[in-house]
Amino acid sequence: MSHVTHTPSSPAVFRIVDLFAGPGGLDVAADVLGYRVTGIEWDDNACETRAAAGMDTFAGDVREYSAALFPHAQVLTGGPPCQTFTVAGHGAGRRALDDVLEYIARLHDAVRSDKTPWNEVDRVWSGISEELQSKALEADAVKTEKREVEAARSVTRKAVRKNLAGHGCSTEEIKIALKTLEAPLAPARRDADLKSLFDDLVSLEKSLDAHRVRLEELGDERTGLVLQPLWWVIERSRRPGLVPYEAVVLEQVPAVMPVWVEYEKVLATLGYRTRTQMMHTEAFGVPQTRRRAVLMARLGEIDIPKLDEPHERYRPGGAPAASRDADRADARLWEVDEKSVGRRKGPKDSWVSMEAALKKARDIAREIVPDLDLPDRPAFTVVSNYGTGGDPGARGRRDHDDPSATVTGKVSRNRLVHKGTDTDLPLFSRFELAEAGVLQTFPVAYPWRGRDRSQQIGNAVPPRLALHVLRHVLEPELSEKEADARLEQAVAKLENWRPPSEPARIRRREDLEGHPLTGG
Template sequence: MSHTPTDSPPPAKFRILDLFAGPGGLDVAAHVLGHEVTGIEWDAGACATRAEAGMDTFKGDVREYRAAFFPRAQVLTGGPPCQTFTVAGHGAGRRALDQVLRYIERLHEAVRDTVDHPDASAAWTQVFRTWRKIHEELRLKEVEARTVKAEKRALEQSRAEQRKAMRKRLEELGSSPEEAKLLLKELREPQDLTSSDDDLARLFEEFVDLTGRLDKLKDKLEELGDERTGLVLQPLWWIIERSRRPGSTPFEAVVLEQVPAVMPVWDKYAEVLDTLEYRTATQFLHTEAFGVPQTRRRAVLMARLDGSSRDRLPPVEETHKLYHRGSAAPAPSPSDTLPLETSEAGGGRRPPRHKWISMGEALENARRLSQSEDVRSRPPFTVVSNYGTGGRPEARGRRDHDAPSATVTGKVSRNRVVHQGTDRDLDDGLARFNNAEAGVLQTFPAAYPWAGNDVSQQIGNAVPPRLALHVLRHVLEPGLSREEAEDRVEKSIAKLSAWKPGRTARLREQADLKGHPLTGR
């Protein structure tokens, strides 16, 4: 086993501010690494869990706070709730992505235009005005979107009533209830229906009109976007504010993560951070390649303030092999994963040392180490997903216990756990994962105190702590040797597995800013 030399100084302790903090995946990883974390989160359920876990939390909308409120925060992290940039139909996802990228470019132009400005105060005023214009544009779009949504709901109700009236009239004209129901169910275009009956013809015509008006409202909502457009810009603005506002000190490091579709946003962020003299890197991370018993991809932006170097940050080095269904032997890393770090011996890439971790192995290790009754022993099993595959809802995805889990989502509690090779549910209440077990598949400690509403959604939305641990160690402790880094990670993973909640934390409001360790007030 590797060890840290006795004369090695302890790692620096950082004060981290976590935006959109969720139930605490990054926070618990930071804690076992020895850092202090304060989160901002608006979801009531996630806040309840954070309080039970003892996580320092300001409850509320990130937009109600400012970077200037937390001058002592050294590191900014977060995962803003982003638009679904890959949604199908009408190009809505692409338009939302393009809109966000245009806003980022406007901010970047304002930053570039003031880099050499002789008056720091005037330069800040110019940058701030750009942000205020963007903020006001987004606010007006949100107001208009609320009005359009209300109109859309009213039209949807009218169309539902119209469909009922059409069904009733069809039955009055001799169709059986089943025939009328089937006819309307298969209705694609209202023009497909014609009738010599005046009442039914009128209903068809009104239905056509309602459908057309609804389509126009949907197109309008796609153009307006929603509040997530503004939220995804918040971390960038906080970074800019701390970097350019007179009297402020820039964040020493930044770590942001989200779903793969957000990578173009992180790439655009990186351009701005490069101008602000950060060393940056963006990277697709496969969770199972870092010891998470689950196949999941995340897009990560990493940055470290270092005006003396223009080199990019090196990528996070994978520790485990990638999982490929149907084969125990891993295939080469896909092209969208950045190369591994060069070994200290100069011999090129160092291959991952460990095989991926399976669901069965992770659950058994958690049960053994935690001695928790919440993590239960199971015979060989297969997980049957709540989701279909290949566009067929009836074709449920399946994963055996000796493989990593499929991506843990907010529907994890609906997955069935059956006897391996069968479609027969496990007995004794083992046919579903409980909260502790679902959390373990995300690498939360078995003792993590899940609380509040919709815990499954909290778990599915969370950052896997073990993945966060690797990324934080990599960005915040770049000076460690390979041996020291491996030892640091091993010890921190052991602490993560053994973690137990301490004292419950009180949720904070804006009124609690005074006297907080990050505020300097």
């Protein structure tokens, strides 16, 4: 990127194409490592942020592009949006996961032999795409019908309330009647009009249930999106005239780990060495507890070892209920045994607290963005916008000298209270956007733009985690000492990073010609 002024110290300057690139979490990490990244992102707000940060961006749906359009990209990265998969139970999440795994198996069958003609491989993908498109179109139609039924139900419920009130029913009796679909008083039960209204309500509720079941069966468009990176790898590996990516890095929420495990089988067939790992962000210097399912792959014969955790994991006296409950079933099957994780020589560093990260950010901001006046708060506790343990009223809490809980799109709603109390801080009782970004390890000077900025921050890849993963996959030849020095330098550059004086141009599909990755 044009605004990088330091001389890259990487052994090789890889050119990366980043699918579902978001506001630039992976991109800014690649930037400070000296790599060149082009992101594809469909959210206009995230594109605005990327442009202000100088990130090379093609706007639009990943499905509008293809691997063949970027033949000079050497590395594929991405975090495809996905619906909630679960490896437990028999609900919509289980069905969605089964559908995705079945599609991956079909693609794997198509590429098992390197003698299979490309047109046959492409035909399999076209068939899958057509199925997904057909389901998406039907789902849109079902959603429209469902909204119409919901509107009719709302009108009917209003008429029922009015009729019951006319019969002298109390507010509580009306509430129970709408729940049980039965009039509470004998005179009301003899009302023919009311009986007809209740019959209509019963019919509408049954119709809504049928629509919900059908929508669960159809899934949603994210089922297809989670397959996109795999298809890009297959296209680069099997389409005549193209060469395989040298490396692949994919990340998502823990529930996607079963998908990455199936990806590994296909990648192995295509000549890659792979590694999947459940990563705890605080163990990589992120001042936040968050788990990410990561798939790493490198073409050729070099194995990818497990990525060492340089920091301790956060273990309070008793794990917060939210942490205990989140992805519990998935964690049992996909959590990494700590004894099996590669260990660094010597003691690990402590995890980083919110207080330490925010203090360092304030010091840096005074030097590079003096107009950004970040608050210096007294000891505080963060009270989450979310309930814990299934109780909406039991808000999760983290003290200032702990890592943050997972930063989500609702981070701006979290309350900051005096430590050990429920008393809001008189000033700055919410995190500033720059502070929320810092808790994700974005530079304090990162230029958040557009709407839904909290959502952009919550959805992003923590750049510091991306630093570790990219260096690990793309620079296997470095010794442990060289790798440590490389990361130390990159972390310093990340913390002190600043945006360019002029924003980058947001490109569209029609702007492919002449781009460095297209060869045009």
